[in-house]
Every structure is written in structure tokens, then in C-alpha cells.
Amino acid sequence: MKVHQVPQDDSILEGHSRACYAQDGNGQYLITKSRGWQVEAIANRQALSDVEEKIAQAARDVGEGRASPLAFHMACFHMNAGLLAAHTGIWSLRIRRHLRPSVFARLPDRLLQRYANAFGIALSSLKRGPNSGQEAP
Amino acid sequence: MSALESPTPARFDHVHAAHCESGAFAALLRHHGLNLSEAMVFGIGSGLFFLYLPFVKIYDLPLISYRDMPNAIIARGARRLGVKLVRTRYRDPERGMRALDQMLAIGQPVGMQTGVFWLPYFPRDMRFQFNGHHVIAYGRQDNDYLLSDTVFEDVVRCPADDLRRARFSKGPLAPRGLLYYLESRAQQPDIERAVRAGLRTTVSRMLNIPLPLMGVAGIRALAGAVAKWPLRMSGHAARSHLANVIRMQEEIGTGGAGFRFMYAAFLDEASAILGRPALHEASAMLSDIGDRWREFAVQGAQLIRGDGGKAGTAPAAYKSLSVILLECASREREVFRAIGAAL
Numbered sequence: 001m002k003v004h005q006v007p008q009d010d011s012i013l014e015g016h017s018r019a020c021y022a023q024d025g026n027g028q029y030l031i032t033k034s035r036g037w038q039v040e041a042i043a044n045r046q047a048l049s050d051v052e053e054k055i056a057q058a059a060r061d062v063g064e065g066r067a068s069p070l071a072f073h074m075a076c077f078h079m080n081a082g083l084l085a086a087h088t089g090i091w092s093l094r095i096r097r098h099l100r101p102s103v104f105a106r107l108p109d110r111l112l113q114r115y116a117n118a119f120g121i122a123l124s125s126l127k128r129g130p131n132s133g134q135e136a137p
Numbered sequence: 138m139s140a141l142e143s144p145t146p147a148r149f150d151h152v153h154a155a156h157c158e159s160g161a162f163a164a165l166l167r168h169h170g171l172n173l174s175e176a177m178v179f180g181i182g183s184g185l186f187f188l189y190l191p192f193v194k195i196y197d198l199p200l201i202s203y204r205d206m207p208n209a210i211i212a213r214g215a216r217r218l219g220v221k222l223v224r225t226r227y228r229d230p231e232r233g234m235r236a237l238d239q240m241l242a243i244g245q246p247v248g249m250q251t252g253v254f255w256l257p258y259f260p261r262d263m264r265f266q267f268n269g270h271h272v273i274a275y276g277r278q279d280n281d282y283l284l285s286d287t288v289f290e291d292v293v294r295c296p297a298d299d300l301r302r303a304r305f306s307k308g309p310l311a312p313r314g315l316l317y318y319l320e321s322r323a324q325q326p327d328i329e330r331a332v333r334a335g336l337r338t339t340v341s342r343m344l345n346i347p348l349p350l351m352g353v354a355g356i357r358a359l360a361g362a363v364a365k366w367p368l369r370m371s372g373h374a375a376r377s378h379l380a381n382v383i384r385m386q387e388e389i390g391t392g393g394a395g396f397r398f399m400y401a402a403f404l405d406e407a408s409a410i411l412g413r414p415a416l417h418e419a420s421a422m423l424s425d426i427g428d429r430w431r432e433f434a435v436q437g438a439q440l441i442r443g444d445g446g447k448a449g450t451a452p453a454a455y456k457s458l459s460v461i462l463l464e465c466a467s468r469e470r471e472v473f474r475a476i477g478a479a480l
Contacts, residue, residue: 001393001428014260017290018390019155021176021398023424029176029402031153031392033290039438040387044262046380046441078196078254078266086307120255120302 003032011036012044051078059130068104069129070095070115077119087118147276149246151285151292155392155399156204159184160287161248161271162211168246169319171218171326175287180403181217181331182210183338185396187355187469191362195309196266198381201359203395205342207250207269207310211317213338217331219323226313230305233314234297237274237282240318246275246285250315252306258286258293263388268310274300288390332407333480336416339400340477344470353470360462367451375455376441383434383441394427401427404476415479422472426465433461 003022017033024030058075061067074084081099085092090111097103098115109123116126150167152175154160159179166173179185186205193200204210215222227233240247252268253259276283281294295303304314343352350358359382366375385395392399401423408416440454 001398001424001431006393012260012262012388014262016260018288019153019392021155021392021402027421029398029405031155031175033153037387039383039434042438042442043380043383043434044388046376047265047384048262050377080196083266083308086311120298 003030006032006034007037007039008035009038009041011038011041051075062101062129065101068099068101069127070104071099072129073115073119073121073126074099084115084118088114090114147241147244147283149273149275149283149285149292152287153290154287156184156390156396157271157286157288158207158210158269159214159399161273161285162214164273164285164287165246165248165319166218166220166322169322171220171322173218173328174402174406176399176402177332177406178214179210179396179399180339180407181335182212182214183335183342184210185339185400186342187352187359187395189350189355189359189362191350191358198378199362201382201385203386203391203397207271208315211248211271213335214331217334218326218328220326221320221322222317223320224315224317226315227305228313230301230314233304233316234301237316238277240316241274241277245318246273248273248317249304250312251300251303252308252312253303255299255303255306256286256295257299258284258289258295266306266308267389268306268308268312270303329410332410336407336476336480340473340480343473344477353466353473356462356466356469360459360466363462364452364456364459367455372451375451379437379455379458380441383437386430387434394430397423397427397430413479415475419472419476419479422468422475426468426472429461429465429468433458433465436461 001022003024006020006022013036017035019031020034021029022032055072055075058067058072062069062072074080081092081095084095098107112126113123116123119126152164152167154163154175156175156179159182160175163173163175163178166178184204186202188200188202190200211222225236227236237247249272250268251270251272252266253270254264254266273285274282275285280297282297282300284293284295286293304312306312346352348354363379366378387393401420404416404420404423408414408420437458440458
């Protein structure tokens with residue numbers, strides 16, 4: 001890639017720029033700044049849309065009583081039961097049970113606090129789920 | 138937690154780099170008086186690689202990497218440059234944060250492994266669960282840590298609570314609070330020998346691993362898989378798989394074309410250091426291959442956005458992407474054979 005080919009598109013960098021390796025007129029490699037590349041923005045959007053779809057689905061499930069608020073927070077933090085298990089030390093089978101609204105409603109605060117700590121959110125937001133205005137950080 | 142303040146306003150010579158691990162290690166070396174470019178550190182640490190593990194899923198997508206395992210660059214680089222590193226992991230986050238404060242209080246910049254998702258200074262759209270991100274802490278002011286994150290143009294700040302979360306993030310590649318700093322270094326490292334060792338390892342790993350998922354064979358395996366994605370899964374899932382490849386190649390800080398351009402820069406420097414014109418030719422070849430990887434990303438993005446044709450032609454579009462990958466594979470095999478022959 002030549003220096004003049006380094007893309008300067010609006011992208012996902014929010015005004016930052018990244019370092020790209022490109023060649024000057026003599027074929028010498030330099031580090032050049034790039035404001036972003038449309039291509040990476042498209043790929044990033046595809047990945048984020050999958051995450052957003054999971055969050056929206058979880059919010060619907062919670063709203064319609066099919067899942068507990070935990071399912072919503074898990075999606076917001078890009079986690080599945082396995083990753084949340086690693087963060088909390090709670091077995092993933094147990095976490096899966098806690099995704100059921102009836103089970104979640106009976107959980108003691110002591111256990112819920114472990115989830116809240118893992119996400120870094122307040123216990124009250126954890127209990128409220130999608131209606132709490134709580135988004136991923 | 139006791140807030141240990143650095144005695145003087147901490148300063149660190151921040152240099153913008155493409156890749157977190159090689160950039161951070163190069164910055165630490167520079168701080169201790171060993172001036173090597175990021176590309177040199179990447180090459181000496183044998184950073185370039187290719188890995189495709191379809192059965193290891195990260196958030197439902199197969200693991201793809203254009204470089205070697207996290208921490209491998211630092212470990213090999215330190216060994217080859219005669220650098221003694223102290224590397225410590227912590228079970229207890231509080232202890233891990235105290236240890237960091239103690240190092241900063243005596244003015245020692247420290248490298249850390251972190252999870253990107255928890256770092257608030259990252260652009261929002263780039264915060265995914267990835268635990269292999271390297272960043273240097275060089276000071277502390279009140280509740281904020283002063284960080285030199287080499288993939289950013291300038292130094293950044295991070296609140297203590299977020300940094301603790303990032304350092305003790307869990308899951309694949311969990312950092313477990315990893316801290317590292319230079320204990321001592323050889324006064325006159327044998328750069329020629331280090332470069333040769335770095336090249337040799339990369340040549341061997343790209344060509345000789347007898348598993349069809351690593352090195353050049355890994356690129357071929359990915360090419361085979363890409364052609365089958367539109368036949369095996371929904372259109373949406375196939376596009377997500379493709380986007381994942383492009384992100385690993387371009388988004389996560391590779392310097393472009395999945396580290397191929399950075400490695401070409403290293404080959405150029407290596408050619409001068411070792412006096413081997415063949416390495417300069419290899420650099421030019423790898424630059425051209427990098428351009429093909431970029432073309433793969435461009436065509437892939439068109440396919441994802443849907444302006445490459447209608448749904449009915451999708452298998453053909455994936456097929457042509459697969460052909461580009463096969464071409465990259467066979468040309469990379471040539472390059473690494475040429476490098477091997479030049480050593």
C-alpha cells in the first residue's frame with residue numbers, strides 16, 4: 001500500500017486515528033495515520049448488528065416474561081452463559097436456570113450482587129433489566 | 138485501596154504504533170534505551186502467523202488470527218534481545234492493583250494485559266470481549282491511571298475501577314492481572330542474530346506446522362471454508378463469518394492487511410541489517426500480497442453491504458473471495474520459502 005492509498009474515511013474511530021504501514025515514493029515503509037476505512041466500518045457494523053439483535057431479542061424476552069433481566073444484561077455485556085460463568089464463578093448451568101424469570105425472582109440479593117459486581121452495575125439496575133435505562137458501559 | 142502517588146508528574150515517551158503488543162514492548166525497550174522500531178520488535182518476536190480454528194468459537198464465530206498467540210512476541214523478543222523481564226500474574230485484584238501502584242511510585246512504567254471491553258477510552262463501537270490487549274501504565278493522578286496505549290495517537294487516562302476490571306477480565310485469554318517490566322537488558326544485544334532467529338521461527342511456523350489450520354495451510358483451510366459458508370448457513374450468518382475475518386485483518390490494529398505490511402517493513406530493515414538483498418525482494422512480494430489481502434477485504438465488505446449482486450449470486454461471490462485467499466496462500470508460501478533460502 002502506498003501512502004496516498006491509505007484510507008481516510010469516516011469510520012468507527014470517533015476522531016482518533018490508527019497507524020497504518022504504507023510505502024512512500026521510494027518504496028520506503030512509513031507509519032501513516034488513517035482516520036478509518038469504510039471497509040472496516042462495514043465489517044464492524046455487521047458484528048455490532050448481531051450484538052444489537054441479541055440485546056433487542058433479550059429485551060423482548062424479558063418484556064414478555066420469557067427471560068429474566070439477567071438475560072438482557074448478559075447480552076448488553078457481549079456475554080453468553082459460559083463467559084458470565086468465568087466472570088462470576090457461578091456454574092453456567094446454574095446461570096442458565098437464573099435466566100428463567102420465576103427462578104430469578106427468588107434469588108437472594110447476595111447472589112444477585114455477584115452478577116451486579118461482574119457487570120459493574122448497581123443491584124437495582126440488575127433487577128430492573130431493560131427498563132432501567134442501563135446500557136452496556 | 139491506598140492511593141500511592143507518583144513522586145513527580147510522570148512522563149512517558151508515547152509513540153503511536155499499529156499493534157498493541159509489539160508497540161507496547163517497543164515502547165518499554167525504548168524507555169530503557171534500546172531503540173527499535175515496532176516492525177523490528179514484531180519481526181524479532183516472530184509475530185506474523187495465520188491461524189484458523191473453526192471449532193474454537195468466540196461469541197459464535199470461529200477463531201481467526203493473523204498473528205501468533207498473545208504474549209508470544211514479548212516472550213520471544215525478550216529472549217532474543219537479551220532482555221530480562223519480570224512477569225507477574227495475580228489471583229487477587231486488590232493485590233494486583235497495589236503491585237501496579239508500587240511500580241509506578243518508583244517511576245517504573247509497566248506493561249499490562251487487559252480486556253478491551255472494559256477500557257472506557259476505546260471508541261464505543263470497538264469495545265468487544267477480547268482479553269489480549271496490551272497497554273503501558275506510566276503514572277497515576279488521583280483516581281486515574283495514565284496510560285500509553287500505543288494504538289492511540291496520544292496518551293490516555295483510565296479510572297482505577299475500569300482498569301481493575303480490564304486487568305481482571307475473565308474468559309478466553311484471561312489476563313489475570315499480568316504486569317511486566319524490564320529488570321535488566323544486555324548492553325549490546327546481537328541484533329543480527331535476533332533478526333535471523335525471528336525470521337527462522339516465522340518461516341518454520343508458516344510453512345512447516347503439520348496441521349492444516351496453521352500458517353499457509355491455515356489460509357488454504359479458510360479459503361475452503363469461505364467458499365462453503367453460503368451453502369452451509371443462512372445469508373446473514375455467512376456475512377457475519379466474513380465480517381469476522383475482515384475485522385481480525387483490519388480493525389483490531391494490524392497496521393493493514395493483517396500485519397503483512399508491518400512484516401514487509403521488518404523485512405526491509407532486516408535486509409539492510411543482514412545485508413541480504415533477497416529479503417528486500419521478499420518485502421516487495423509481501424507488500425503485493427498485502428494489497429491482495431486488502432482487495433479481499435474490499436470485496437468482502439461489498440458482499441456484506443449487499444451491493445455485490447443479488448442473493449442468488451452469493452455463492453459465486455464467496456467463491457471468488459476464496460480464490461483470492463488461495464492466491465494469498467500460495468504467494469505467501471513462495472515468500473517464506475525465499476526468506477528461508479536467503480538465511
